[in-house]
Amino acid sequence: MRGQNIGHGEKPNQTEDLGGQGSLAPPAAVSPETRLLSAFKKDTEDRKVDLARTEYFSEEGKTFEFRIVEKIKKQLSMHPxxxxxxxxxxxxxxxxxxxxxxxxxxxxxxxxxxxxxxxxxxxxxxxxxxxxxxxxxxxxxxxxxxxxxxxxxxxxxxxxxxxxxxxxxxxxxxxxxxxxxxxxxxxxxxxxxxxxxxxxxxxxxxxxxxxxxxxxxxxxxxxxxxxxxxxxxxxxxxxxxxxxxxxxxxxxxxxxxxxxxxxxxxxxxxxxxxxxxxxxxxxxxxxxxxxxxxxxxxxxxxxxxxxxxxxxxxxxxxxxxxxxxxxxxxAHCAGWQTEVKNVVSRCMLIRYMLREKLRLLGNPSCWNHLTQQRGLFCYIGLNAHQVEFLSAVRHVYLLPDGCLNVSAINGNNLDYISESIHLALTVSP
Known part of the structure; x- marks a missing residue:
């Protein structure tokens, strides 16, 4: 891919193989996350999965609160x-x-x-x-x-x-x-x-x-x-x-x-x-x-x-x-750091498990980038048609650029998500 100096107010051609910087939307705009959440809530399919949220989710699929944070909040509530x-x-x-x-x-x-x-x-x-x-x-x-x-x-x-x-x-x-x-x-x-x-x-x-x-x-x-x-x-x-x-x-x-x-x-x-x-x-x-x-x-x-x-x-x-x-x-800081490291370790484990599941399904793509990336988010490498296939057919919601929140993957939905990604690559190349 050849680099280019993009001029005033221009963006690169949407068909080029580019990736980039993200952030939360400004207050006046409706973010992609908000639009997808609305679609997810309207979806009546039991197997639906929301991988577009920005929060950290526990293995039980719930938003997570650190124990030390919960403890301090309780102390705060005792002093109204x-x-x-x-x-x-x-x-x-x-x-x-x-x-x-x-x-x-x-x-x-x-x-x-x-x-x-x-x-x-x-x-x-x-x-x-x-x-x-x-x-x-x-x-x-x-x-x-x-x-x-x-x-x-x-x-x-x-x-x-x-x-x-x-x-x-x-x-x-x-x-x-x-x-x-x-x-x-x-x-x-x-x-x-x-x-x-x-x-x-x-x-x-x-x-x-x-x-x-x-x-x-x-x-x-x-x-x-x-x-x-x-x-x-x-x-x-x-x-x-x-x-x-x-x-x-x-x-x-x-x-x-x-x-x-x-x-x-x-x-x-x-x-x-x-x-x-x-x-x-x-x-x-x-x-x-x-x-x-x-x-x-x-x-x-x-x-x-x-x-x-x-x-x-x-x-x-x-x-x-x-x-x-x-x-x-x-003491609080040390306890909090331990919990944060556990969160990061779980996200890395999910990346390895997802990579192995996709490999075993026989997809010829190389998935090493999943474990070379870090943090809550993963750029899976799907195009817009494949992302649309996932939401419309499999009820798995990702951001339009193929970004997903790895913490939203757990033991209950890992197989279904892996199979869905494999199908998206096979049926909607």
């Missing part, structure tokens, strides 16, 4: 008058401090020199939207040329693009990430596209648990990308929507962010804590801003406070308290 008040419009100070430390590392130079701003938001989408809005303020210092996102033939990239567009960013461009024929990251094309990006362009990067592909860049890849971004004078905007659910370790998942900080680079990082803490229905996000100059952060802080007041509702106090309590207490 307690409600941690945000010390400023930017959120509870202790929350932003703990999340910033676990993302950058306690010994990060930017932290020591007070060149970091953390902002509490109502979920991941709000964090991305706030960061996109703050780029306009940042442009007082640097004149942005355009925003570069990864591209894919499906709805996932449209979501993150819509967030930037809704924040007033008109020039959205795309770079290659996924080679659908080889089922792997197309690094050469990625680097070639970024090499062509004009100076002062903003590059949107997935730090870990890449959505929808589940395929992450290696540390060697990140060394190359960091050097290119520094040399070309680009600005990084990291995405961490499933922070912790790639390796089961918040700091390891954030290694690319820490690497960029260690090289003295400026960047934004939008992240979610809801998934990694099992806070289903309690959206909790965070925007991290790292600057080379304290003076720039001071004015950015004032702008962020105004934007949070106008753009975002306040997150629930309970979710903020839970995350703060876990990250502030070494």
């Amino acid at each position: 008058t307690y409600g941690p008040e945000c010390s400023s419009d930017l959120g509870l100070t202790e929350f932003t401090r703990r999340v910033t430390e676990v993302t950058l590392g306690k010994s990060a130079r930017a932290l020591m020199e007070s060149k970091v701003l953390g902002v509490l938001t109502t979920g991941f989408t709000a964090a991305v939207h706030l960061g996109a809005s703050l780029l306009e303020h940042w442009s007082i210092y640097v004149s942005w040329n355009s925003i570069y996102c990864t591209c894919c033939p499906g709805p996932s990239v449209d979501s993150v693009a819509r967030i930037f567009q809704s924040a007033g960013v008109p020039d959205i461009r795309y770079y290659h990430y996924w080679d659908n024929k080889r089922c792997c990251i197309c690094l050469e094309n990625l680097l070639a596209d970024l090499e062509k990006a004009p100076e002062n362009s903003v590059v949107v990067l997935s730090a870990s648990a890449h959505y929808p592909t589940g395929a992450d860049l290696s540390q060697d890849h990140w060394y190359l990308i960091a050097n290119l971004i520094m040399r070309r004078k680009l600005f990084s905007f990291f995405l961490l929507p499933f922070h912790g659910l790639c390796y089961g370790d918040l700091q390891r998942d954030a290694w690319p962010v820490q690497h960029f900080e260690s090289k003295g680079m400026e960047f934004f990082c939008a992240q979610s804590l809801s998934h990694s803490f099992g806070l289903s229905g309690d959206p909790l996000g965070h925007l991290l801003c790292v600057s080379k100059r304290k003076s720039r952060l001071s004015s950015l802080k004032l702008e962020a406070a105004d934007l949070v007041t106008s753009l975002c509702e306040a997150p629930s106090a309970g979710g903020v308290y839970v995350v703060t309590a876990v990250l502030s207490n070494p």
Whole structure:
């Protein structure tokens, strides 16, 4: 597949073998997940399976709550008058401090020199939207040329693009990430596209648990990308929507962010804590801003406070308290880390089992990419017709780009899902 520099507002031809970056849809749009959930609820078939949700599901097929989180919530319910008040419009100070430390590392130079701003938001989408809005303020210092996102033939990239567009960013461009024929990251094309990006362009990067592909860049890849971004004078905007659910370790998942900080680079990082803490229905996000100059952060802080007041509702106090309590207490944090690692281990086991089931069914395709990917999501490699066949004939619901949530697969539905995928490849090639 040959790389291309995609022009102003253009997306690659939908028939090309591209994959890309995903995010949650902006508030004004109906997400693919929402549309599929509606169709799933209307489906009366007993064997129906929803693989398009973004929550983590247990082996019993239920949304999962960590034991330590449940314990802290019970403690909170015993004190109904307690409600941690945000010390400023930017959120509870202790929350932003703990999340910033676990993302950058306690010994990060930017932290020591007070060149970091953390902002509490109502979920991941709000964090991305706030960061996109703050780029306009940042442009007082640097004149942005355009925003570069990864591209894919499906709805996932449209979501993150819509967030930037809704924040007033008109020039959205795309770079290659996924080679659908080889089922792997197309690094050469990625680097070639970024090499062509004009100076002062903003590059949107997935730090870990890449959505929808589940395929992450290696540390060697990140060394190359960091050097290119520094040399070309680009600005990084990291995405961490499933922070912790790639390796089961918040700091390891954030290694690319820490690497960029260690090289003295400026960047934004939008992240979610809801998934990694099992806070289903309690959206909790965070925007991290790292600057080379304290003076720039001071004015950015004032702008962020105004934007949070106008753009975002306040997150629930309970979710903020839970995350703060876990990250502030070494015993709680150790217990939570163990549970997160168990979640990640189960997802990897499901990947191996699905790969083996598909192999035994006699499908000639190579399924090694299933176990090379990580996190909750898997880019199975089906086309739009095959995905449509699964929902219409087999009542198995995936996102239109072939992304599925591996945690929704369990011992009760593994055989049926495997057979359904095999049929989709056989009957609807």
